[in-house]
Amino acid sequence: MMAGVVCRWSALGSRPSVGMGTQSRVGELMGDDLGVEVGSLMADAGLPALRQFSFTTRPYxxxxxxxxxxxxxxxxxxxxxxxxxxxSGAEAQMLSRLWQPATFDVLAAGVDRQGRKLPVQGHVAAARLGWDPHYPDGVYVPSRVTRVVTAQVMATLRTLAYRGTAIAALSERFDPATGTLAPPTEPGDWVPLGFVRGVVRQLIARARREGGALAGRLRITDMQGPPQTSAMARLSAADRQLAQLTAAEFELVLTVKLPTCPAPAGRAQWRRVRLTATIPGHLHSRAITDWHLPTLVLDQRGLLWRCAATELVPSGDLGSAAVAVGVDWSPSTLGAAAITTENSDGLSSDFRGWTYDDRGLGIKLGACRPKARGCTAKLPS
Known part of the structure; x- marks a missing residue:
């Protein structure tokens, strides 16, 4: 008998809890006033569903x-x-050039100059906005590599767009004299507490540098410089002209176009290389329907593929489930779980649960802090 998955939101906060089991009976046990179900089955009961996962491998x-x-x-x-x-060079140059408030205004609006909605694909959105990378003079870079650059830049900027909107809203509520924020007035002004603390520290530091005053509404470009990104190549943004991936037996074969010198001057200095890597053993028996182009990175051991794949998994039938697992988080624990079982006598649970306790780690950290401060203290002059 297979258990289904139910997603619930706690009425005491916005943290999700995941349950596996009987949907209606769990609601009776927990009480309808303790949570509101926001999840639903993505597929009909008994039919397979698609799930994407990630793994790493190396070419041999x-x-x-x-x-x-x-x-x-x-x-x-x-x-x-x-x-x-x-x-990475073109990406850094493009981020530096676009690091201005107008960029984040466009991303927040989500439309181009003609009022059309920006596409989800980063390289398509960048092309529509006219955001193109620049390369050194005399260097030839294929257009598919440019797609990779613009897709990665757009992913970074879209991630920071939320932070930029929050910084602008929090700076308007910040009081430099007390170093505190005024209460939010609109439901949309809510920001996660951990994020608020980081922004408040930035605002306090800036207020001190400016003599205790802030010049009105601040933007993310006023608070920090362009981000430093890791060197990588997300081949998923390109097509077969740059890279293609095939699976054969227990191997993955990646054909990718690579430069033959640091500054290629033409097409002839880009040649295709066929790389073969082993599929990890734990994936051999899984019903994988699609292998996605990897992200290429370099570490101490050399080239690493960060791969993704899609597999078929059976979807659960909530009506036939007999066991429910509830998971929640709290400020004092990283996770708490409890199990409820349905049998002929009804629902039963010992309510004992399982809790992750990090007090031992906290004690060790507390003992290490004074030593760390001593190690970082400045030597007397």
Whole structure:
């Protein structure tokens, strides 16, 4: 018998709790006033559902796609580094150029100059807005690599757009004299407490630098500089002209176009390389329907693929479930769980539950703080 998944929101806060089990009977046990169900089945009972997951792997073989000649993995790492240098350099330049309030106004509005809604795909939205990366003079970069650059820049800017909106709203409620915020007046002004604390620290530091006064409404571009991003290549933003991925037996074969020198001057200095990596053993028996193009990164061991795949999983039938698991979070614990079982006598639970207790870790951290302060203290002059 398979248990279904129910998502509930606690009435005491906005933290979700996940339950597996009988939907109606759990509502009777918990009380309808303790939570409101916001989740629903994504597929009919008994039918398979699609789920995406991630994993990592590394190539163990590389050959030239045209000649079939083997290529050393060290040479592949070097060529991937040249690719990442081109991408990260263009990405940093583009972020620096777009780091202005007008950029975040456009992202908050979500429309282009003609009033059309911006596409979800980052590279398409950037092209519609006319946001293009710049490369050094004399360097040729394929248009599909430009797609990767603009997609990564748009992902970064869209992530920071929420922070920019919150900073603008919080700065209007900030009192430099007391270092506190006025209470919110609109429901949309609510911001997570942890985020508020970080922004308030920034506002207090800025007020001190400016002599205790802030010049009205502040933007994220006033509070911080352009973000520093990690060097990576999200190949999912490109198409088959740059990269393609195939699965055969227990291997993944990635064919990707890489530069042959640090500053390629033309098409001839971009050649396709065929990389082969092993599929992790725990994925061999899973019903995977699609393998997605990986993200390429370099670490101490060389080239690493950050991959994603889609698999078929059976969807649960909530009406036939007999066990419910409820999980919640609280300020004193990272997680608390309890189980309720339905049997012939009704619903039963020992209400004992399981709780993650980090008091031991907190004690160790408290003991380490004085030592850390001593290590970072300035030497007397």
């Amino acid at each position: 073989l590389a050959v030239d796609d045209i000649t079939g000649e083997p290529i050393g993995l060290d040479d592949v790492d070097t060529r991937v580094r040249w690719l990442l240098d081109l991408i």
